[in-house]
Amino acid sequence: MSVSIKSPKQIELMREAGRLLALVHLELYKALKPGMSTWDVDQLGEKMIRDFGCIPNFKNYNGYPAAICVSVNDEVVHGIPSKHHILQEGDIVSLDCGLIYKGLHSDAARTWGIGEISPEAKRLISVTKTSFFEGIKLAKEGNHLFQISAAIQDYVEAHGYSVVRDLVGHGIGTHLHEDPQIPNFRQRGRGIRLQSGMTLAVEPMVNEGHYDVEWLDDDWTVVTRDGSLSAHYENTILVTPDGCEILTMMPGEEP
Ligand code: MF3
Ligand code: CO
Numbered sequence: 001m002s003v004s005i006k007s008p009k010q011i012e013l014m015r016e017a018g019r020l021l022a023l024v025h026l027e028l029y030k031a032l033k034p035g036m037s038t039w040d041v042d043q044l045g046e047k048m049i050r051d052f053g054c055i056p057n058f059k060n061y062n063g064y065p066a067a068i069c070v071s072v073n074d075e076v077v078h079g080i081p082s083k084h085h086i087l088q089e090g091d092i093v094s095l096d097c098g099l100i101y102k103g104l105h106s107d108a109a110r111t112w113g114i115g116e117i118s119p120e121a122k123r124l125i126s127v128t129k130t131s132f133f134e135g136i137k138l139a140k141e142g143n144h145l146f147q148i149s150a151a152i153q154d155y156v157e158a159h160g161y162s163v164v165r166d167l168v169g170h171g172i173g174t175h176l177h178e179d180p181q182i183p184n185f186r187q188r189g190r191g192i193r194l195q196s197g198m199t200l201a202v203e204p205m206v207n208e209g210h211y212d213v214e215w216l217d218d219d220w221t222v223v224t225r226d227g228s229l230s231a232h233y234e235n236t237i238l239v240t241p242d243g244c245e246i247l248t249m250m251p252g253e254e255p
Pocket of ligand 1: 058059097098201203
């Protein structure tokens with residue numbers, strides 16, 4: 001397995017890829033409302049990406065038919081946008097999106113509530129987000145990759161939830177998915193030593209109930225096996241000598 005170190009030029013382009021993607025997420029967040037279809041969300045996101053002169057990297061990836069994965073309630077990830085799936089008050093919706101800017105990729109996900117959501121759903125979303133930040137505290141040169149994995153799992157499980165085992169984060173750069181794989185749960189061994197210039201997509205997927213998931217007949221949509229809610233939070237990050245830089249934070253977004 002070889003993990004690429006990005007050049008200063010590539011890092012500049014990845015910063016821009018990340019900044020533009022964060023703007024897409026902000027616009028999608030502002031647009032979400034009951035009555036909107038998941039297809040509407042995808043259309044809006046794809047248009048914004050193309051208006052930036054970028055390419056939606058998810059579209060046609062292994063045959064995936066849309067620019068954005070829109071996953072509602074017990075859908076974990078890779079929900080396929082549909083005109084027939086209408087967002088309703090009280091739903092939680094995970095938006096996973098990426099783009100290519102001048103050959104460099106970005107990838108980020110957020111889970112939002114539609115209108116007023118239950119306190120339980122709010123807590124799940126907040127624990128998922130915080131688990132990402134607990135994980136990336138360990139993302140710095142000289143640390144080992146699986147320290148991030150363990151920190152995410154520990155935080156999630158301390159709050160009574162579970163982390164999905166069947167899907168993981170990944171390196172990112174000139175491709176959407178590069179080495180290394182980044183599990184959100186403890187591993188044997190330490191994993192690779194982190195170096196400045198590595199760019200990673202860290203993406204905890206957290207279930208309210210059991211971590212088991214299954215695939216729907218569309219061969220894409222991943223759902224919780226027990227039907228419990230699931231949330232997702234992902235950013236593209238750059239490893240630096242004393243920590244990491246998050247390349248896909250939305251303007252005004254707090255950790
Ligand atoms: N964001 C997903 C990931 O983190 C990629 C989705 S692949 C697609 O790996 F095909 F569903 F678009
Ligand atoms: Co990803």
